[in-house]
Amino acid sequence: CPTGALELRKAGSIFNTYGDKEDLFVPGLSGCQGCNSELIMRHAMRKIGRNSVLATPPGCIPGMGSVGYNGKTGTKVPVFHPLLTNTASMLAGIRRQYDRVGRKDIVVMALAGDGGTADCGFHAVSGAAERGDKILYVCVDNEGYMNTGMQRSGTTPYGSWTSTTPVGEKQKGKTQDAKNLPMIMAAHKCRYVATASTGYMEDLYEKLDKAIAASFEGFSYLHIYSPCPTGWRIPSSKVIEACRLSVETNFVTLWEYTNTEGMRFTRSPDNALPVETYVKMIGKYRHLTPDQLAHIQAKVDEQVALLRIMAANAPPPPAARRPPAGSSTP
């Protein structure tokens, strides 16, 4: 049984709190069957509400019609297509202007993919984080350019099949490891950085709460791991199961970072299942050799070890020095 009584109670509690809140997307968005991005979008905006401005850079999120086609929109809040490369910058400009005119309560946010965040748009994300621009940046990481036909990105894991890291005689999937973007964002000393998974909705909701609050103080970054049934070749009904197994095997770790309390795991990485349990259910890993699998397991272990060190060394001195007046650094 994948869900115990505890998880069941959590679903009810989220429903009781948010079930009446408005779904801020139209009923008919053209995400694939079982699309986890669509799930994230609808929950996130339901939580955030109408006093927001939403950027959805090119990818599945606008691709499913959230910014609409030919004069019709799919979103009930102000929404726009930034460029793939400039999401964080455009948001920073919006936020600065609204701060300037005293409208400081608007959530200025992105629902962006991994490509526009980790690859070609990274300069903008890094720049906005360094400046402490007060925005909420949600990266929906489906490990590649799923909207344009499943090409590899900087967050595609080692060994993964994609349309540009195919499987053949001479090469079997991606030959490099993924970059760990949330760790990079933690190194920017953002106001808030967290990882989340839709397999752990209560955790996701709590992190959204914190991320929204932090976005009024500085750069707030939420990285949500998001299996793509189409691009990863998993049955659409198995998406949540994939989420859960990715976490239970430590392939995905759930943690949060603040610049005052450092890093902490929000779900213990102890007693993890072998990573094989996860990858064997994902079609894009079907070709893995034992060596490749061993490499993935080693990288997972290595990453968890590093995170443990960071978490163990976490809390800095409690009364962190305040930046001088006039500083925009959170």
Added chain:
Amino acid sequence: MHEVRLHGRGGQGAVLASAILAAALVEEGRHVMAIPAFGFERRGAPVVAFLRLSDTEIRRVTNIYAPDIVVVIDPTVARAVDVYAGMPMGGTLVMATSKHADELVLPPHLGKVAVCNAIHIAMDIFKRQITNTIMLGAFAKATGLVSVASLEHALAETDFRDAGLRQNIEAVRRGYEETTVVTLGKEQAA
């Protein structure tokens, strides 16, 4: 119209001096166009700035190739560049040097030479070899094209990153007072 070329080294403020001179000339109702010759303006490298002044509108936005006045604010830069290049018959040289005018080896067609021991004055005032504003005083004395009062007014409008206004006013005044002008008798051809 007069065409002026300033020679110095990067970091001595030759370009800033041309801008201050431009402001002083405008103060006196003249038209100006000052253009720094552009290269790699690194500290110590030879630097050139151009300035045109006229009582009527100046339209051309071009470099200067035949300056009737040359101002050399660094005593050693003449070793590296031909400061007399393009000067017409009867031109004026304003030179920062510890030498007397008659000790200088000058080309035969100069009309006037003015010398100022600017380094000595700079060490007095700034404790460093900054000669640009001193040589503006020397320019005023040598050419009579601008007054010390106008230069002082222009200085007051200038942002100095290092030295203060009071020091620079003193620099202009001493530059003016301690410049010796020698007419060489060659009148301007034109």
Added chain:
Amino acid sequence: MSSPTTIRNAPDNLCPIATEYTTMLTGDWRAMRPVVDRDRCVKCATCWLYCPVQCIHERPTWFDVNYDTCKGCGICAEECPHRAIAMVEETEG
């Protein structure tokens, strides 16, 4: 300083904007239809929590599916802790 948020009718050739909602419905994408067993449903809301199109809605004693938008992904049936949802084939036609 306040920003003048003048509401004017912009000409329709100026800049692509949209204020009307898309009316597309995705119910006809479905090959398999989730059917809720009302006796088994305990209203735990798990189906609602994980439904990507958020087409689950509450009835007095059970959770129901809006078939206008349900794409038939099967997550609700997979995740239901009480096996209260079955995926059945849509009829041909």
Added chain:
Amino acid sequence: MSKTIVCDGNEAAAWGACLSRPDMVAVYPITPQSSLVEYLAKFIAEGKMDADLMDVEGEHSVLSVLHGACLAGARTYSATSAQGLAYMFEPYFRTPGLRLPMVVSLVTRDAVSPTCVWGGQQDAMTVKEVGWIHMYCETQQEICDTIPIAYKVAEHPDVMLPVNVNHDGNYLSYGVARVELPDQAVVDAFLGEKDVNWHACLDPERPMAVDPLTGGAGGVGPATFVRYRKGICAGMQSALSIIEEAHADWGRRTGRYWSPLIEEYRMEDAETALVTIGSMTGAAKDAVDEARLDGHRIGLVKIKTFRPFPIQRIAKALSKVKAVGVVDRAVNFGWNSGPVFQEVLGALYHLPQRIPAMSFIGGLAGADITVEHFASAIDRTLRLAAGEMATAPVWLNEND
């Protein structure tokens, strides 16, 4: 009260921006623009200018933050050059389509390679077809005055297009001259209330989707896309008269009347003409005067507004001459000529007769175009008028 200062073109641009009261200024330094953004930062730090300064990580983000700010209601300003413009190109291309009335100074510079950091108009000429209005300034004073004029044009409801106010790198950016700063109240009255996002905004009080996918081969897509493209063309054409009105209005308020689209110099009885653009024009006028002293009836047409291209004005101005020499500070590689030359040829096609024209290219990568260079160009144009044909461009600095 207006105030006289003596400053270089970059400071003049910074003052023009300051007087236009932008809300948001985004900057990234690049030669020869750097001192311009340093002036802006200084004005803001000293409280002379009430704008938010965003020092961002590159030109791509410079324009991007301004897109966001503009859609949130801000009047915006920035400046760039050459490689910065190239890096900015992705959001640059997008700006006219969103009809964002921004003003960005291009401190024109030649583009690599060969590596160079000096003036030239290759950068601005390379982006002429994107939908930005382009105005080229001749003097420091014109830079200072044209920036407020540019806002007036950009924000006009019948235009709603971004404007580049261009000035030549090195010769104008660092060249120092007298500049009359208009009184703030005069500029305020000239510009009036800003309203930059009435047509498209990102505001929870007016929720809308900005820039949904548009086009495609079916349904309403093709017609919708065409409608927006034609809208930009219509805005450009409206701009021709609005640029003239704005310059006239500026003249009435400040006493300085700049030629808004083209300036005709000694064209009344001209038999041949030079066409110039930007800061080269002053030396060209001096050369025209000298040629006139030698008895040649030559005139000059300076292009101030390059986009939209004032086709009719140029055709009319050149309708009576026997030959035209067009001097460019950039290269059109595909036509083996200067880019302005090609534009002038297009305008001449509107005349019934065929007027021979030839292309001169000079002032690349900081090279000087002197009065002597123009004298040689005039000489060659006179020979063209006399029947000596031209097939290749003349490279003015080839033998410097």
